[in-house]
Amino acid sequence: MFTINQIPWKKVATACMLVSLFAFACNASADDVTDTIEEAMEAYKKGEYKKASEDLSYALEAINQKKGNDLKAYLPEPLEGWTAEEAVAQTANVTMLGGGTMLSRTYHRSESLITIEMVMDSPLMQGVAMMMSNPMFRSSEMGELTRINKEKAMVKYDNKEKSGNITMVVANRIMITIKGETVSKEELIAYAHAIDLKKLKEIE
Structure with a gap:
């Protein structure tokens, strides 16, 4: 034995x-x-x-x-007046992500730039979800807590730089990050609303 x-x-x-x-x-x-x-x-x-x-x-x-x-099918099409590059998927076998699957798509309009990233099944998801759900773990640097399509989201925006990001965790396994440069806060939030979070939850 x-x-x-x-x-x-x-x-x-x-x-x-x-x-x-x-x-x-x-x-x-x-x-x-x-x-x-x-x-x-x-x-x-x-x-x-x-x-x-x-x-x-x-x-x-x-x-x-x-x-x-x-997952590429779950990245939204460009909003009116915007263009988009092809979505890019890759495995995330790097220490900072802890493994999993990552994909991204970049959207353009004149000098404005927005990138949507999704990371799926990374060991980091539970930690990020915990920080978002528990006030003890959140800091002002993470941004303000709000809801987008009924999901919790951290929104951080710099009015002076006209840049910011939104972070969401869906079903405790998919982290979505929306980053923007030379954009308004409303444009960032509009792209967050364009993601079909309900369908993302149904992924097995």
């Missing part, structure tokens, strides 16, 4: 990841992701834990990329 210190935690973690990803694979059509998951399972059965771990990392990144591409 193993003591708590003797349990092979790396092997246990790999096995748990395999089970989770296999469940995903069962609901997906055969593609590069499901093939890689199957290869990881074979490597795990053979005791090739390094290869299994590398295959799982690749599969997770590919899944996050797919989620990012699916």
Whole structure:
């Protein structure tokens, strides 16, 4: 029998990841992701834990990329008088984000610029949501608390610089940031209202 210190935690973690990803694979059509998951399972059965771990990392990144591409449809079209660049999705495997999926889209009108960013399934989400919901964790530097489409939002705006940002957390798993330069506060809020938060909540 193993003591708590003797349990092979790396092997246990790999096995748990395999089970989770296999469940995903069962609901997906055969593609590069499901093939890689199957290869990881074979490597795990053979005791090739390094290869299994590398295959799982690749599969997770590919899944996050797919989620990012699916999320593009939830970024709003440019408002009247504005133009927009193509949405960009990427996996966020950087320390500051803690992992997850990130996508963004930039909107232009003359000298005005607004960028909407969405980060999905990052470990940081719970911390941000806590700061927004608990006055003890909020500071004046975060901006004023308000509601947009019935969701809590932090709005920070500099009248002198004509710039600001809005931060929202939807369903405790999607953080939305709207940043603007040479824009009015009303324009920032208008883009926040243009996001279909109800549909975002329905994402699995």
